[in-house]
Amino acid sequence: MPAAAKKKESEGADATSFAKSQLKALVERIERLEEEKKALSDDIREVYGEAKANGFDTKALRAVVRMRGQEASERQEFEAIVELYRDALGIGGR
Numbered sequence: 380m381p382a383a384a385k386k387k388e389s390e391g392a393d394a395t396s397f398a399k400s401q402l403k404a405l406v407e408r409i410e411r412l413e414e415e416k417k418a419l420s421d422d423i424r425e426v427y428g429e430a431k432a433n434g435f436d437t438k439a440l441r442a443v444v445r446m447r448g449q450e451a452s453e454r455q456e457f458e459a460i461v462e463l464y465r466d467a468l469g470i471g472g473r
Contacts, residue, residue, distance in 0.1 A: 427437045446454055465471060 427440065430440055431437050
């Protein structure tokens with residue numbers, strides 16, 4: 380095999396090796412983040428359990444947490460749409 384062909388083959392093997400190690404590193408990072416996400420999810424579930432044990436309505440608590448994450452204008456728009464739907468269905472509101 381000519382030297383140029385060997386060099387090209389070696390470069391291809393190096394690139395493949397690099398791609399494999401990069402892929403492995405990405406998969407390991409994703410796995411670590413998934414573990415962290417599960418741990419956080421468990422912690423959040425525990426806090427909601429604590430809230431329920433103290434007499435709080437967890438459904439309402441989840442709604443309030445979700446609402447606090449919204450911009451005021453987004454929240455107002457959503458509330459206006461919900462009120463419109465309630466009125467249309469005759470189930471009242473405020």
